[in-house]
Amino acid sequence: MSNLTRHESRQAAFQVLFALEKDPKSNNIDKLYDIVLEGKDYDDYLPRLVNGVLGTKSELDEQITAHLANGWAINRINKADLIILRLAIYELLNNLVPYKVAIDEALILTKTFSDEESRKFVNGLLKNFTPAVAPKVE
Numbered sequence: 001m002s003n004l005t006r007h008e009s010r011q012a013a014f015q016v017l018f019a020l021e022k023d024p025k026s027n028n029i030d031k032l033y034d035i036v037l038e039g040k041d042y043d044d045y046l047p048r049l050v051n052g053v054l055g056t057k058s059e060l061d062e063q064i065t066a067h068l069a070n071g072w073a074i075n076r077i078n079k080a081d082l083i084i085l086r087l088a089i090y091e092l093l094n095n096l097v098p099y100k101v102a103i104d105e106a107l108i109l110t111k112t113f114s115d116e117e118s119r120k121f122v123n124g125l126l127k128n129f130t131p132a133v134a135p136k137v138e
Contacts, residue, residue, distance in 0.1 A: 003043045006097075010087060010105055012036045013049035014113060017083045020054070052094065053086045060086045063093070067125050081118045084109045088126055103127065 004012065015036045020026055029050060033042070053060065064085050065074050074082070088106040091097045097105070103126045110119040 003041050004037070004046065006045060007105065007108070009042065009046040009049060010109065011112065012042070012046050013053070013087060014080075014083055014109055016046075016050050017053055017086070018080065018113075021079050021083060048096075049087060049090065053083075053090050056090065056093075057086065060089050060093075063089050063129075063131060064125070067129055077121075078114070078118065080114045081110065081122055084114070084118075084122055085125060088122075089129065092129065093131060 012033070016029065016032045019032050019036075020029075026032070029047075033046070061074055061082075064077070064082070068074065077085070084106050087109070088102045091105075092099060092102045103123065106122050106126055107119055110122050114122075
């Protein structure tokens with residue numbers, strides 16, 4: 001069996017992070033991987049994304065907040081869009097993918113897991129993204 005592509009890893013990471021966001025008390029990430037992946041093999045990119053986003057969530061949210069329009073608070077962003085933004089910004093801040101790839105992949109995730117308005121919102125925020133503070137390197 002082959003490993004997941006990076007795109008499939010992002011989709012799986014989104015699903016795991018979304019499940020954890022809905023049920024923060026759930027702490028069995030391996031079980032979530034099994035549910036989401038239905039027995040498919042994966043390499044270290046999936047846990048790197050999930051653990052990286054979880055471990056730097058407050059820093060990622062600070063970056064997102066710094067790029068919101070005046071009057072917007074991060075709690076107004078729907079959970080799916082927030083997770084997509086966290087994933088994209090995590091990849092950007094840690095130089096895991098080129099800027100264009102991060103945006104394109106985020107837009108594909110919004111097309112799959114959200115709606116057209118969300119796609120516009122995510123695209124607008126990421127197109128204007130520059131780190132608000134020096135990024136933490138893992």
